[in-house]
Amino acid sequence: MNVRIILAAAALLLSACVQPASAPPAGPEAVTPGAGIKVEWQAADTAEKCATISGDWRPICMRGMPACVVTYKDAGTACTDSSQCSGRCITGGTGARPDAPTTGICTTNSDPCGCFQIVENGKAGYPLCAD
Numbered sequence: 001m002n003v004r005i006i007l008a009a010a011a012l013l014l015s016a017c018v019q020p021a022s023a024p025p026a027g028p029e030a031v032t033p034g035a036g037i038k039v040e041w042q043a044a045d046t047a048e049k050c051a052t053i054s055g056d057w058r059p060i061c062m063r064g065m066p067a068c069v070v071t072y073k074d075a076g077t078a079c080t081d082s083s084q085c086s087g088r089c090i091t092g093g094t095g096a097r098p099d100a101p102t103t104g105i106c107t108t109n110s111d112p113c114g115c116f117q118i119v120e121n122g123k124a125g126y127p128l129c130a131d
Contacts, residue, residue: 047068049068055068056071076105079106079119089107089119090105090107091104091105091116092105098117098125099123104119113130115129
């Protein structure tokens with residue numbers, strides 16, 4: 001009986017690692033400022049397309065999958081919400097108290113990986129780590 005429980009738990013854990021059958025749509029809505037977590041790096045799915053938007057085609061995250069990383073012109077600008085940034089509005093680290101009033105900074109680029117806290121409506125969110 002214990003073996004069945006262990007196998008069932010392992011199957012559930014492995015199913016969480018499966019990639020979706022289709023990628024999220026990329027298009028004008030993917031690069032609209034203020035849309036929350038941005039996915040511009042997915043808009044250019046080849047090195048050639050990446051070069052046309054002045055991006056840097058490079059490995060990202062722990063898996064090292066190549067993706068287009070775009071540098072934002074408003075990087076480091078003070079913000080209180082992602083709608084004020086080309087990317088995300090984040091705290092300077094992950095030590096802000098969630099739901100506490102705070103001012104953030106606009107992200108440097110579209111690399112989605114790392115640990116951060118998104119600032120929404122002038123309040124820090126919970127710490128997130130994306131791999």
